[in-house]
Amino acid sequence: MKEIRYIWYAGAVFAIFILWSMTAALVELPIVPSPVRVLETLGFIFKDSIAIHGLYSLWRIIAGLFLAIVVGLPIGVAMGYFSRIDRILAPLVYLTYPVPKIALLPILMLLLGVGEAAKILMIFLIIVFQVIIAVRDGIRAIPKETYYPLYSLGAPFQAVFFEILWPAALPKFITAIRVAMATAISVLFFTETFGTQYGMGYFIMDAWLRVNYLEMYAGIVVLSLLGLLLFGLIDCLEKHFCHWQYR
């Protein structure tokens, strides 16, 4: 089963490679270089320059993600389990959730400076709402009867959390992270074009301004691989912790 999954990944890479090669051969412009040359460039510059940019981007995503989990998970659990808390917090969440977070970037930059904090906070803001809402809805969807045997055993909240709330919310939570991740990476790209010398966003824009299309494409490939790595990681976590779903 596992081997088959990897074959499909290889197939996807191959298909994109073919499409890209065909486009490059067809348009014959420097703005669409052949993938072979891009990969050559990538191999050449990866260790010396791209790797550090990739690591910076990865760190920002993981830091933002971690913050979003630490803050969003307890809020989501509280809102899902205690209807009174939901009544108070839901309007607040609904009012702020639809605001495009990228519109807040100038404010964040003014308040926190153009450094790491604003970028990480941006990622956090994008992921945290999805986490809150998914976890809350996941907990709300638990049938009441599920709690009864625990209530009749006089279980404290802590036991209810670990036996029911956490395992029930986990799959919803992982889906939320998966959905939010793509947006987070796109926004990260944007934030990295301001006030930093590191990150994939900076690298790609810098290559573009230097009219070095080969390096620009190499950056895009790395960004895509970064996404693949993160999604793959999430898939692995889900397989490990939510395997009961796949039985």
Next chain:
Amino acid sequence: MIEIKDLTVKYTSLKEEYTALKNINLVVPTGGTCALIGPSGCGKSTLLKVMAGIIKDYQGSVEFDGAELNPAQQKIGFIPQNYGLLPWRNVVQNICIAAKLKQDKAVTKDDLAKIIHLLGLDGLDKRYPGELSGGQQQRVSLARAFLLKPDVLLMDEPFSALDAITREEMQDVFLSLWNKYTVSTVLVTHYVEEAIYLGQKIVILSANPGQVAKVIDNPLFGETDIRHRKEFFEMSLELRDLLKQGGKS
């Protein structure tokens, strides 16, 4: 002994107050069984939830062996209608959860193996509830309840989701367990036959508001092979008539 005195439960919805149960008085002797039966909406499940400590807002008193109901101190085994198994825990984890929460050191691996064997769950240890049939899930929930050696066992229509054959089989499984462990048991049912087969005492509730209409000491309880006897059918018909009249005779 389970002793319920002047129990009244009211639900308050947005518009009105609704009395689900009114002045319920009920005594179940230690090691006895009691079947609650009545028309839908008569508050049978509500009564069971009060005893399970799930509904806390009630008037009157509920005592187990002289002590006021307190789920944190007493061992209450509760089997809800859909068995209440946790889909993210496998069979063994589900069975052990009650003992785990009660931090019951008296429950040994031996007890666990014994109850798994007794309920015919051997080899299913690592399965998840979603991979089990209804009858198997019911067995797991019985194992969970009995492993704890509860002071009281409460079952809400435990066998109603099963097909007729499996239901009768599970009723026998329950009786054999009950004979072995002698636990004071209250079960809710809407099957007259089930009430006669499993209830030492049969309590008929009437609806609007839920009240005890009649308490019958079941003379057939505990006798072997009663399902095919004439008295069983006669009593079934009698009970059915009583239920049709709303419990008032």
